[in-house]
Amino acid sequence: xxxxxxxxxxxxxxxxxxxxxxxxxxxxxxxxxxxxxxxxxxxxxxxxxxxxxxxxxxxxxxxxxxxxxxxxxxxxxxxxxxxxxxxxxxxxxxxxxxxxxxxxxxxxxxxxxxxxxxxxxxxxxxxxxxxxxxxxxxxxxxxxxxxxxxxxxxxxxxxxxxxxxxxxxxxxxxxxxxxxxxxxxxxxxxxxxxxxxxxxxxxxxxxxxxxxxxxxxxxxxxxxxxxxxxxxxxxxxxxxxxxxxxxxxxxxxxxxxxxxxxxxxxxxxxxxxxxxxxxxxxxxxxxxxxxxxxxxxxxxxxxxxxxxxxxxxxxxxxxxxxxxxxxxxxxxxxxxxxxxxxxxxxxxxxxxxxxxxxxxxxxxxxxxxxxxxxxxxxxxxxxxxxxxxxxxxxxxxxxxxxxxxxxxxxxxxxxxxxxxxxxxxxxxxxxxxxxxxxxxx
Ligand code: HEM
Numbered sequence: 001x002x003x004x005x006x007x008x009x010x011x012x013x014x015x016x017x018x019x020x021x022x023x024x025x026x027x028x029x030x031x032x033x034x035x036x037x038x039x040x041x042x043x044x045x046x047x048x049x050x051x052x053x054x055x056x057x058x059x060x061x062x063x064x065x066x067x068x069x070x071x072x073x074x075x076x077x078x079x080x081x082x083x084x085x086x087x088x089x090x091x092x093x094x095x096x097x098x099x100x101x102x103x104x105x106x107x108x109x110x111x112x113x114x115x116x117x118x119x120x121x122x123x124x125x126x127x128x129x130x131x132x133x134x135x136x137x138x139x140x141x142x143x144x145x146x147x148x149x150x151x152x153x154x155x156x157x158x159x160x161x162x163x164x165x166x167x168x169x170x171x172x173x174x175x176x177x178x179x180x181x182x183x184x185x186x187x188x189x190x191x192x193x194x195x196x197x198x199x200x201x202x203x204x205x206x207x208x209x210x211x212x213x214x215x216x217x218x219x220x221x222x223x224x225x226x227x228x229x230x231x232x233x234x235x236x237x238x239x240x241x242x243x244x245x246x247x248x249x250x251x252x253x254x255x256x257x258x259x260x261x262x263x264x265x266x267x268x269x270x271x272x273x274x275x276x277x278x279x280x281x282x283x284x285x286x287x288x289x290x291x292x293x294x295x296x297x298x299x300x301x302x303x304x305x306x307x308x309x310x311x312x313x314x315x316x317x318x319x320x321x322x323x324x325x326x327x328x329x330x331x332x333x334x335x336x337x338x339x340x341x342x343x344x345x346x347x348x349x350x351x352x353x354x355x356x357x358x359x360x361x362x363x364x365x366x367x368x369x370x371x372x373x374x375x376x377x378x379x380x381x382x383x384x385x386x387x388x389x390x391x392x393x394x395x396x397x398x399x400x401x402x403x404x405x406x407x408x409x410x411x412x413x414x415x416x417x418x419x420x421x422x423x424x425x426x427x428x429x430x431x432x433x434x435x436x437x438x439x440x441x
Contacts, residue, residue: 014301019290026287036293040233042285043292046240052127052389053238055299056120060154061225062303063113067157068218070106078164080210082203085166086321093318104311110158112307114336117154121147125403128387128396130378133242138235141378146228148374153221155336160213162334163206171322172331174201174209180333180344183359200324239389244284246385329423338417339410340367345425370406 020026030036046052077096079088092099124130130144163174178201182192197204232238333341343362377399387393392400422428423435 020287023287026289029289036289038229039288039292040237041288043288044237044241044244044284045286046244046284046389047238048286048291048295049240050295052240052391054119054123055295056116056123058296058299059303060113060116060120062300063109063116063307064218064221064225066109066304066307067106067113070102070109071214071218073102074106075214080164080206082166082206085164085206089165089167089318093316100315101308101311104314104316105307107316108310108314109307110161111335112310114154114158117151121151122403122407126400127239127389127391128381128383128393129239129389131239131381131383131385131388133236133239133385133388134245135236135242139231140235140239143228143231143235144378145375146224146231148371150221150224150228152371153217153224157213157217157221158336159334160209160217163201163209164213165318166206166322167319168322168326168328169317169319171201171324172328173334174205176331176333176341177337180337180340180359180363183344183357184364185360188364201322241389242385243389248284330421330425332417332421335414335418339413342413342417342421 020029027041030039030041074092077088077092077099079085089103092103094100096102124144124147130140132138132140159174159177162177163170178192178195181195182188184191193199195205195208196202197208236242332338340362343366344359345362381396381399383393383395383399387395416427419430420427422432428434
Protein backbone atom coordinates (compact mmCIF):
# COMPACT_ATOMS: atom_id res chain seq x y z
CA UNK A 1 0.00 0.00 0.00
CA UNK A 2 1.39 3.41 -0.96
CA UNK A 3 2.14 5.98 1.73
CA UNK A 4 -0.79 8.22 0.70
CA UNK A 5 -3.14 5.24 0.67
CA UNK A 6 -2.09 4.24 4.19
CA UNK A 7 -2.49 7.83 5.47
CA UNK A 8 -5.98 7.86 3.91
CA UNK A 9 -6.69 4.50 5.50
CA UNK A 10 -5.69 5.78 8.97
CA UNK A 11 -7.73 8.95 8.40
CA UNK A 12 -10.81 6.93 7.48
CA UNK A 13 -10.29 4.62 10.44
CA UNK A 14 -10.00 7.64 12.73
CA UNK A 15 -13.18 9.11 11.32
CA UNK A 16 -14.92 5.79 11.83
CA UNK A 17 -16.41 5.68 8.35
CA UNK A 18 -18.94 2.94 8.94
CA UNK A 19 -22.03 3.98 7.06
CA UNK A 20 -25.28 2.19 7.79
CA UNK A 21 -26.89 0.82 4.61
CA UNK A 22 -30.40 1.85 5.67
CA UNK A 23 -32.22 3.79 8.38
CA UNK A 24 -33.12 0.47 10.00
CA UNK A 25 -29.45 -0.48 10.19
CA UNK A 26 -28.69 2.96 11.73
CA UNK A 27 -31.43 2.43 14.33
CA UNK A 28 -30.23 -1.11 15.07
CA UNK A 29 -26.73 0.22 15.72
CA UNK A 30 -28.10 2.37 18.53
CA UNK A 31 -30.22 -0.34 20.08
CA UNK A 32 -27.53 -3.01 19.96
CA UNK A 33 -24.59 -0.95 21.22
CA UNK A 34 -24.16 -0.09 24.89
CA UNK A 35 -22.12 3.05 24.18
CA UNK A 36 -24.58 4.37 21.59
CA UNK A 37 -27.63 3.47 23.62
CA UNK A 38 -28.12 6.91 25.12
CA UNK A 39 -28.34 8.68 21.73
CA UNK A 40 -31.69 9.32 20.07
CA UNK A 41 -32.40 7.31 16.95
CA UNK A 42 -32.94 10.41 14.85
CA UNK A 43 -31.73 13.94 15.27
CA UNK A 44 -32.64 17.25 13.66
CA UNK A 45 -30.24 18.72 11.13
CA UNK A 46 -29.78 21.95 13.11
CA UNK A 47 -28.73 20.10 16.28
CA UNK A 48 -25.62 18.73 14.59
CA UNK A 49 -24.68 21.97 12.83
CA UNK A 50 -21.26 23.32 13.78
CA UNK A 51 -22.47 26.89 13.90
CA UNK A 52 -25.28 26.58 16.42
CA UNK A 53 -23.89 24.99 19.60
CA UNK A 54 -20.21 25.36 18.57
CA UNK A 55 -20.05 22.00 20.42
CA UNK A 56 -18.83 23.81 23.52
CA UNK A 57 -20.84 21.58 25.88
CA UNK A 58 -19.44 18.46 24.25
CA UNK A 59 -15.90 19.83 24.43
CA UNK A 60 -16.45 20.59 28.15
CA UNK A 61 -17.46 16.98 28.74
CA UNK A 62 -14.50 15.60 26.75
CA UNK A 63 -12.21 17.76 28.91
CA UNK A 64 -13.88 16.34 32.00
CA UNK A 65 -13.21 12.79 30.74
CA UNK A 66 -9.54 13.67 30.05
CA UNK A 67 -9.38 14.90 33.66
CA UNK A 68 -10.90 11.65 34.93
CA UNK A 69 -8.48 9.43 32.97
CA UNK A 70 -5.31 11.40 33.71
CA UNK A 71 -6.49 11.93 37.32
CA UNK A 72 -6.96 8.19 37.87
CA UNK A 73 -3.37 7.50 36.82
CA UNK A 74 -2.10 10.41 38.94
CA UNK A 75 -3.84 8.86 41.95
CA UNK A 76 -1.45 5.90 41.77
CA UNK A 77 1.48 8.28 42.19
CA UNK A 78 0.31 11.15 44.41
CA UNK A 79 0.42 10.97 48.21
CA UNK A 80 -2.04 13.29 50.02
CA UNK A 81 0.09 14.05 53.05
CA UNK A 82 1.73 17.36 53.96
CA UNK A 83 5.10 15.62 54.35
CA UNK A 84 5.00 13.74 51.05
CA UNK A 85 2.66 15.59 48.66
CA UNK A 86 5.31 17.92 47.24
CA UNK A 87 7.95 15.24 46.74
CA UNK A 88 5.44 12.89 45.11
CA UNK A 89 4.49 15.62 42.62
CA UNK A 90 8.18 16.31 42.02
CA UNK A 91 8.67 12.60 41.27
CA UNK A 92 5.74 12.64 38.84
CA UNK A 93 7.29 15.67 37.13
CA UNK A 94 10.91 14.53 36.96
CA UNK A 95 11.17 10.78 37.60
CA UNK A 96 8.08 8.94 36.31
CA UNK A 97 8.14 8.22 32.54
CA UNK A 98 5.90 10.75 30.84
CA UNK A 99 4.76 11.87 34.28
CA UNK A 100 5.33 15.49 33.22
CA UNK A 101 2.95 14.97 30.27
CA UNK A 102 0.30 13.38 32.45
CA UNK A 103 0.49 16.24 34.93
CA UNK A 104 0.52 18.92 32.22
CA UNK A 105 -2.49 17.31 30.48
CA UNK A 106 -4.41 17.23 33.75
CA UNK A 107 -3.63 20.86 34.43
CA UNK A 108 -4.29 22.19 30.92
CA UNK A 109 -7.58 20.25 30.69
CA UNK A 110 -8.63 21.73 34.05
CA UNK A 111 -7.91 25.31 32.93
CA UNK A 112 -9.61 24.74 29.58
CA UNK A 113 -12.66 23.18 31.21
CA UNK A 114 -13.27 26.29 33.34
CA UNK A 115 -12.98 28.49 30.22
CA UNK A 116 -15.07 26.22 27.98
CA UNK A 117 -17.93 25.80 30.46
CA UNK A 118 -18.05 29.59 30.76
CA UNK A 119 -18.11 29.96 26.96
CA UNK A 120 -20.83 27.27 26.74
CA UNK A 121 -22.91 29.29 29.18
CA UNK A 122 -22.39 32.39 27.02
CA UNK A 123 -23.53 30.55 23.90
CA UNK A 124 -26.64 29.22 25.67
CA UNK A 125 -27.56 32.74 26.76
CA UNK A 126 -26.84 34.38 23.40
CA UNK A 127 -28.94 31.79 21.53
CA UNK A 128 -31.84 32.16 23.99
CA UNK A 129 -31.54 28.40 24.56
CA UNK A 130 -32.73 28.58 28.19
CA UNK A 131 -36.24 29.39 26.98
CA UNK A 132 -39.00 26.90 26.41
CA UNK A 133 -40.32 26.39 22.89
CA UNK A 134 -43.59 24.77 21.90
CA UNK A 135 -43.10 21.49 23.75
CA UNK A 136 -45.52 21.32 26.69
CA UNK A 137 -43.34 19.63 29.30
CA UNK A 138 -40.13 21.51 28.47
CA UNK A 139 -38.18 22.87 31.44
CA UNK A 140 -35.23 24.58 29.80
CA UNK A 141 -34.94 27.22 32.57
CA UNK A 142 -34.42 24.33 35.00
CA UNK A 143 -31.65 22.93 32.79
CA UNK A 144 -30.03 26.38 32.78
CA UNK A 145 -29.99 26.26 36.59
CA UNK A 146 -28.51 22.74 36.52
CA UNK A 147 -25.87 24.23 34.21
CA UNK A 148 -25.13 27.00 36.71
CA UNK A 149 -24.57 24.39 39.42
CA UNK A 150 -22.24 22.56 37.02
CA UNK A 151 -20.32 25.81 36.49
CA UNK A 152 -19.86 26.32 40.25
CA UNK A 153 -18.84 22.66 40.65
CA UNK A 154 -16.30 23.03 37.83
CA UNK A 155 -14.75 26.00 39.67
CA UNK A 156 -14.69 24.01 42.92
CA UNK A 157 -13.12 21.00 41.19
CA UNK A 158 -10.33 23.18 39.90
CA UNK A 159 -9.94 25.06 43.18
CA UNK A 160 -9.64 21.87 45.28
CA UNK A 161 -7.02 20.51 42.85
CA UNK A 162 -4.98 23.69 43.14
CA UNK A 163 -3.80 22.89 46.67
CA UNK A 164 -2.62 19.35 45.99
CA UNK A 165 0.96 20.01 44.72
CA UNK A 166 1.62 21.70 48.09
CA UNK A 167 4.00 24.25 46.60
CA UNK A 168 4.08 28.02 47.23
CA UNK A 169 1.69 28.73 44.33
CA UNK A 170 -0.84 26.22 45.68
CA UNK A 171 -0.57 27.24 49.30
CA UNK A 172 -0.95 30.98 48.77
CA UNK A 173 -3.63 30.77 46.09
CA UNK A 174 -5.75 28.76 48.51
CA UNK A 175 -4.89 31.18 51.34
CA UNK A 176 -6.14 34.13 49.26
CA UNK A 177 -9.20 32.20 47.99
CA UNK A 178 -10.34 31.05 51.44
CA UNK A 179 -9.62 34.49 52.96
CA UNK A 180 -12.12 35.95 50.49
CA UNK A 181 -14.71 33.45 51.76
CA UNK A 182 -13.93 34.32 55.40
CA UNK A 183 -14.88 37.97 54.86
CA UNK A 184 -18.61 37.25 54.89
CA UNK A 185 -20.21 38.67 58.04
CA UNK A 186 -21.30 36.13 60.66
CA UNK A 187 -20.73 32.98 58.59
CA UNK A 188 -17.38 33.92 56.97
CA UNK A 189 -15.04 32.52 59.62
CA UNK A 190 -17.16 29.39 59.99
CA UNK A 191 -17.17 28.83 56.22
CA UNK A 192 -13.40 29.07 56.09
CA UNK A 193 -13.09 26.65 58.99
CA UNK A 194 -15.50 24.27 57.27
CA UNK A 195 -13.53 24.45 54.00
CA UNK A 196 -10.15 23.94 55.63
CA UNK A 197 -11.08 21.77 58.60
CA UNK A 198 -8.93 24.11 60.71
CA UNK A 199 -8.04 27.77 61.12
CA UNK A 200 -5.02 27.34 58.90
CA UNK A 201 -4.04 25.39 55.83
CA UNK A 202 -2.60 22.11 57.08
CA UNK A 203 -3.08 18.34 56.78
CA UNK A 204 -6.82 18.68 57.51
CA UNK A 205 -7.27 21.01 54.53
CA UNK A 206 -5.15 18.82 52.27
CA UNK A 207 -7.13 15.64 52.94
CA UNK A 208 -10.44 17.52 52.71
CA UNK A 209 -9.52 19.05 49.35
CA UNK A 210 -8.15 15.69 48.13
CA UNK A 211 -11.30 13.69 48.91
CA UNK A 212 -13.53 16.40 47.42
CA UNK A 213 -11.30 16.61 44.35
CA UNK A 214 -10.90 12.92 43.51
CA UNK A 215 -14.27 11.59 44.59
CA UNK A 216 -17.22 13.75 45.67
CA UNK A 217 -17.03 16.59 43.14
CA UNK A 218 -16.37 14.38 40.06
CA UNK A 219 -19.22 12.04 41.08
CA UNK A 220 -21.64 14.95 41.49
CA UNK A 221 -20.54 16.46 38.15
CA UNK A 222 -21.06 13.08 36.43
CA UNK A 223 -24.49 12.66 37.95
CA UNK A 224 -25.59 16.22 37.15
CA UNK A 225 -24.18 16.00 33.62
CA UNK A 226 -26.28 12.87 32.97
CA UNK A 227 -29.33 14.73 34.25
CA UNK A 228 -28.37 17.77 32.09
CA UNK A 229 -28.31 15.59 28.95
CA UNK A 230 -31.50 13.74 29.90
CA UNK A 231 -33.22 17.10 30.29
CA UNK A 232 -32.05 18.18 26.81
CA UNK A 233 -33.87 15.08 25.44
CA UNK A 234 -36.96 15.70 27.62
CA UNK A 235 -37.09 19.35 26.54
CA UNK A 236 -37.52 18.26 22.94
CA UNK A 237 -33.84 18.45 21.93
CA UNK A 238 -31.63 21.50 21.59
CA UNK A 239 -33.49 24.79 21.36
CA UNK A 240 -32.70 25.06 17.65
CA UNK A 241 -35.25 22.28 17.07
CA UNK A 242 -38.00 24.72 18.07
CA UNK A 243 -36.57 27.25 15.68
CA UNK A 244 -36.58 24.74 12.82
CA UNK A 245 -40.18 23.74 13.56
CA UNK A 246 -41.24 27.39 13.57
CA UNK A 247 -39.51 28.08 10.27
CA UNK A 248 -41.06 25.02 8.70
CA UNK A 249 -44.52 26.09 9.81
CA UNK A 250 -44.18 29.56 8.26
CA UNK A 251 -42.85 27.98 5.09
CA UNK A 252 -46.11 26.04 4.62
CA UNK A 253 -48.11 28.03 2.10
CA UNK A 254 -51.81 28.38 2.90
CA UNK A 255 -54.07 26.51 0.47
CA UNK A 256 -55.44 28.52 -2.42
CA UNK A 257 -59.18 29.08 -2.21
CA UNK A 258 -60.85 28.08 -5.44
CA UNK A 259 -64.35 29.07 -6.43
CA UNK A 260 -66.30 25.94 -6.89
CA UNK A 261 -69.78 24.45 -6.90
CA UNK A 262 -70.47 21.42 -4.90
CA UNK A 263 -73.22 19.21 -3.63
CA UNK A 264 -74.67 18.79 -7.10
CA UNK A 265 -74.67 22.55 -7.52
CA UNK A 266 -77.13 23.12 -4.68
CA UNK A 267 -74.66 25.10 -2.58
CA UNK A 268 -71.83 27.22 -3.81
CA UNK A 269 -68.68 28.69 -2.24
CA UNK A 270 -65.04 27.91 -1.73
CA UNK A 271 -63.87 24.33 -1.57
CA UNK A 272 -62.79 23.30 1.90
CA UNK A 273 -59.09 22.60 2.07
CA UNK A 274 -57.58 21.20 5.21
CA UNK A 275 -54.10 22.48 6.01
CA UNK A 276 -51.86 20.04 7.80
CA UNK A 277 -50.67 21.81 10.96
CA UNK A 278 -48.21 19.07 11.89
CA UNK A 279 -44.56 19.83 11.29
CA UNK A 280 -42.95 17.31 9.01
CA UNK A 281 -40.36 16.04 11.45
CA UNK A 282 -39.22 13.30 9.09
CA UNK A 283 -38.15 15.86 6.50
CA UNK A 284 -35.89 17.61 8.96
CA UNK A 285 -34.34 14.68 10.77
CA UNK A 286 -31.36 12.47 10.02
CA UNK A 287 -30.15 9.24 11.68
CA UNK A 288 -27.96 9.87 14.74
CA UNK A 289 -25.61 7.15 13.44
CA UNK A 290 -23.36 8.24 11.80
CA UNK A 291 -24.27 11.97 11.70
CA UNK A 292 -24.11 12.72 15.43
CA UNK A 293 -21.68 9.98 16.46
CA UNK A 294 -19.08 10.94 13.87
CA UNK A 295 -19.16 14.60 14.90
CA UNK A 296 -18.80 13.70 18.58
CA UNK A 297 -15.85 11.52 17.66
CA UNK A 298 -14.24 14.35 15.66
CA UNK A 299 -14.78 16.84 18.50
CA UNK A 300 -13.22 14.33 20.92
CA UNK A 301 -10.15 13.80 18.73
CA UNK A 302 -9.73 17.54 18.22
CA UNK A 303 -10.00 18.28 21.96
CA UNK A 304 -7.51 15.56 22.92
CA UNK A 305 -5.11 16.79 20.26
CA UNK A 306 -5.29 20.40 21.48
CA UNK A 307 -4.74 19.30 25.10
CA UNK A 308 -1.72 17.14 24.16
CA UNK A 309 -0.13 19.88 22.04
CA UNK A 310 -0.66 22.55 24.72
CA UNK A 311 0.69 20.19 27.40
CA UNK A 312 3.89 19.67 25.41
CA UNK A 313 4.26 23.43 24.91
CA UNK A 314 3.38 24.53 28.45
CA UNK A 315 4.74 22.36 31.26
CA UNK A 316 2.85 22.44 34.57
CA UNK A 317 4.67 24.74 37.05
CA UNK A 318 6.08 23.50 40.33
CA UNK A 319 7.38 26.19 42.68
CA UNK A 320 9.27 25.84 45.96
CA UNK A 321 7.58 23.69 48.64
CA UNK A 322 4.74 25.42 50.53
CA UNK A 323 6.09 27.66 53.26
CA UNK A 324 3.48 29.36 55.48
CA UNK A 325 6.07 31.84 56.76
CA UNK A 326 7.20 33.16 53.34
CA UNK A 327 4.45 35.26 51.76
CA UNK A 328 4.87 35.88 48.03
CA UNK A 329 4.14 39.43 46.93
CA UNK A 330 1.71 39.62 45.21
CA UNK A 331 -0.19 36.55 46.43
CA UNK A 332 -2.77 35.75 43.78
CA UNK A 333 -5.89 33.58 43.82
CA UNK A 334 -6.35 31.02 40.99
CA UNK A 335 -6.82 32.90 37.68
CA UNK A 336 -10.60 32.34 37.46
CA UNK A 337 -11.06 34.13 40.80
CA UNK A 338 -8.73 37.02 39.92
CA UNK A 339 -11.62 39.19 38.69
CA UNK A 340 -13.04 38.88 42.20
CA UNK A 341 -9.67 39.61 43.79
CA UNK A 342 -9.43 42.71 41.57
CA UNK A 343 -12.83 43.91 42.80
CA UNK A 344 -11.99 42.94 46.40
CA UNK A 345 -8.92 45.16 46.30
CA UNK A 346 -10.69 48.12 44.71
CA UNK A 347 -13.99 48.29 46.56
CA UNK A 348 -13.23 49.06 50.20
CA UNK A 349 -15.52 52.01 50.98
CA UNK A 350 -14.94 54.35 53.95
CA UNK A 351 -18.14 56.09 55.13
CA UNK A 352 -16.97 58.06 58.17
CA UNK A 353 -16.88 55.60 61.04
CA UNK A 354 -18.14 52.71 58.90
CA UNK A 355 -15.81 50.84 56.58
CA UNK A 356 -17.41 48.45 54.10
CA UNK A 357 -14.89 45.72 53.54
CA UNK A 358 -13.93 45.22 49.86
CA UNK A 359 -13.60 41.49 50.39
CA UNK A 360 -17.21 41.41 51.53
CA UNK A 361 -18.43 43.28 48.45
CA UNK A 362 -16.23 41.56 45.87
CA UNK A 363 -16.01 38.18 47.50
CA UNK A 364 -19.54 37.66 48.75
CA UNK A 365 -22.10 40.27 47.66
CA UNK A 366 -21.16 40.45 43.99
CA UNK A 367 -20.93 36.68 43.26
CA UNK A 368 -24.16 36.10 45.21
CA UNK A 369 -25.98 38.85 43.26
CA UNK A 370 -24.66 37.55 39.92
CA UNK A 371 -25.71 33.98 40.68
CA UNK A 372 -29.19 35.04 41.84
CA UNK A 373 -29.57 37.21 38.74
CA UNK A 374 -28.56 34.29 36.51
CA UNK A 375 -31.07 31.95 38.21
CA UNK A 376 -33.89 34.48 37.90
CA UNK A 377 -33.15 35.67 34.34
CA UNK A 378 -34.81 32.89 32.27
CA UNK A 379 -38.03 33.40 34.24
CA UNK A 380 -38.15 37.14 33.58
CA UNK A 381 -37.15 36.94 29.90
CA UNK A 382 -40.48 37.43 28.18
CA UNK A 383 -39.22 37.56 24.59
CA UNK A 384 -41.29 35.60 22.09
CA UNK A 385 -40.74 32.09 20.76
CA UNK A 386 -39.07 33.65 17.70
CA UNK A 387 -35.97 34.28 19.79
CA UNK A 388 -35.49 30.68 20.98
CA UNK A 389 -32.49 28.82 19.51
CA UNK A 390 -31.21 31.68 17.39
CA UNK A 391 -27.98 33.63 17.79
CA UNK A 392 -28.39 37.32 18.69
CA UNK A 393 -32.16 37.48 18.18
CA UNK A 394 -33.05 41.17 17.53
CA UNK A 395 -35.82 40.93 20.11
CA UNK A 396 -33.29 40.06 22.83
CA UNK A 397 -30.72 42.68 21.79
CA UNK A 398 -30.91 44.70 25.02
CA UNK A 399 -30.51 41.75 27.37
CA UNK A 400 -27.75 40.27 25.22
CA UNK A 401 -25.87 43.59 25.50
CA UNK A 402 -26.18 43.59 29.31
CA UNK A 403 -25.02 39.97 29.47
CA UNK A 404 -22.07 40.57 27.14
CA UNK A 405 -21.10 43.69 29.16
CA UNK A 406 -20.99 41.63 32.39
CA UNK A 407 -18.96 38.85 30.73
CA UNK A 408 -16.52 41.30 29.13
CA UNK A 409 -16.01 43.00 32.52
CA UNK A 410 -15.23 39.65 34.15
CA UNK A 411 -12.78 38.84 31.34
CA UNK A 412 -11.07 42.28 31.50
CA UNK A 413 -10.68 42.12 35.31
CA UNK A 414 -9.28 38.59 34.96
CA UNK A 415 -6.71 39.78 32.41
CA UNK A 416 -5.74 42.77 34.61
CA UNK A 417 -5.39 40.53 37.68
CA UNK A 418 -3.36 37.93 35.79
CA UNK A 419 -0.96 40.06 33.76
CA UNK A 420 -0.99 43.61 35.09
CA UNK A 421 -0.78 43.31 38.87
CA UNK A 422 2.53 43.25 40.71
CA UNK A 423 3.78 43.68 44.30
CA UNK A 424 1.23 45.26 46.70
CA UNK A 425 -1.31 44.80 43.89
CA UNK A 426 0.16 47.81 42.11
CA UNK A 427 -0.43 48.20 38.39
CA UNK A 428 2.47 47.22 36.07
CA UNK A 429 2.54 46.88 32.31
CA UNK A 430 3.94 43.52 31.16
CA UNK A 431 7.13 45.18 29.88
CA UNK A 432 7.78 46.98 33.20
CA UNK A 433 10.13 45.42 35.77
CA UNK A 434 8.80 44.76 39.24
CA UNK A 435 10.85 46.26 42.12
CA UNK A 436 12.85 43.76 44.15
CA UNK A 437 10.80 42.92 47.20
CA UNK A 438 12.22 41.96 50.57
CA UNK A 439 11.12 38.43 51.38
CA UNK A 440 8.53 38.63 54.18
CA UNK A 441 8.95 36.06 56.94
C1 HEM B 1 -19.69 20.66 33.33
C2 HEM B 1 -20.32 21.62 32.64
C3 HEM B 1 -21.24 21.40 31.46
C4 HEM B 1 -21.25 20.39 30.53
C5 HEM B 1 -20.29 19.21 30.41
C6 HEM B 1 -22.37 20.66 29.64
C7 HEM B 1 -22.70 19.90 28.53
C8 HEM B 1 -23.71 20.21 27.63
C9 HEM B 1 -23.89 19.56 26.35
C10 HEM B 1 -23.02 18.43 25.77
C11 HEM B 1 -24.98 20.11 25.77
C12 HEM B 1 -25.51 19.78 24.38
C13 HEM B 1 -25.23 20.93 23.40
C14 HEM B 1 -23.87 21.50 23.34
O1 HEM B 1 -22.88 20.79 23.12
O2 HEM B 1 -23.76 22.75 23.54
C15 HEM B 1 -25.51 21.10 26.69
C16 HEM B 1 -26.65 21.86 26.48
C17 HEM B 1 -27.12 22.82 27.35
N1 HEM B 1 -26.45 23.34 28.45
FE1 HEM B 1 -24.77 22.58 29.23
N2 HEM B 1 -23.03 21.79 30.05
C18 HEM B 1 -22.35 22.29 31.15
C19 HEM B 1 -22.63 23.47 31.82
C20 HEM B 1 -23.67 24.32 31.50
C21 HEM B 1 -23.84 25.66 32.02
C22 HEM B 1 -22.84 26.38 32.92
C23 HEM B 1 -25.05 26.13 31.54
C24 HEM B 1 -25.70 27.46 31.80
C25 HEM B 1 -25.65 28.10 32.92
C26 HEM B 1 -25.61 25.09 30.69
C27 HEM B 1 -26.84 25.14 30.07
C28 HEM B 1 -27.23 24.33 29.02
C29 HEM B 1 -28.49 24.40 28.31
C30 HEM B 1 -29.68 25.35 28.63
C31 HEM B 1 -28.43 23.49 27.26
C32 HEM B 1 -29.47 23.26 26.16
C33 HEM B 1 -28.98 24.16 25.02
C34 HEM B 1 -29.87 24.20 23.80
O3 HEM B 1 -30.99 23.73 23.89
O4 HEM B 1 -29.39 24.74 22.77
N3 HEM B 1 -24.74 24.03 30.67
N4 HEM B 1 -24.70 21.15 27.80
